[in-house]
Amino acid sequence: MTDDVMTIRQMCEAFDVTPRTLRFYEAKELLSPIRQGQRRLFTRRDRARLKLILRGKRFGFSLEDLRQLLALYDKGDQQHTQMARAYEVAQGRLAEMEKQRDDLEAAIAELREQMTWGERMLTSLGTNRNAAE
Numbered sequence: 001m002t003d004d005v006m007t008i009r010q011m012c013e014a015f016d017v018t019p020r021t022l023r024f025y026e027a028k029e030l031l032s033p034i035r036q037g038q039r040r041l042f043t044r045r046d047r048a049r050l051k052l053i054l055r056g057k058r059f060g061f062s063l064e065d066l067r068q069l070l071a072l073y074d075k076g077d078q079q080h081t082q083m084a085r086a087y088e089v090a091q092g093r094l095a096e097m098e099k100q101r102d103d104l105e106a107a108i109a110e111l112r113e114q115m116t117w118g119e120r121m122l123t124s125l126g127t128n129r130n131a132a133e
Contacts (some may be wrong), residue, residue: 005041015050025053030067060097065089084122 001049008019025031026040031054033040042050049070056066072082 005043006047008040008042009034011042011047011050011087014047014055017050022050028063028067030063030070047078059090060093061089 006014008022011017011022012019022031022033022040022042025034031042031046031049033042033046033118035041052070054067055068061069069082069086072085073079
């Protein structure tokens with residue numbers, strides 16, 4: 001293999017994904033490897049796209065968001081539209097993540113309060129039980 005193309009096995013090893021994942025992304029039209037019979041050969045472009053897909057998934061972007069962002073690459077404006085849209089999507093996702101964090105922090109605080117109350121109750125019940133014996 002040349003540096004220009006990679007087999008599905010090489011892609012799996014390089015990106016720590018399964019063949020099923022690569023075929024799924026291909027079916028969703030996020031990747032478009034060269035087909036030679038049953039064989040798939042992934043180009044540098046596919047590798048760059050997969051890096052973006054994996055990063056986007058880690059940030060919680062939907063596959064549809066990723067598909068739309070990748071489609072903007074070929075718009076011919078030096079990726080200005082793509083980058084502007086990616087920034088927009090990222091702003092929305094960051095706001096969602098911050099809200100989730102705030103909700104989680106509130107739930108943790110409430111659980112701690114309940115556990116403190118429960119601990120006091122257990123201590124109180126233990127003290128009362130020892131006094132009754």
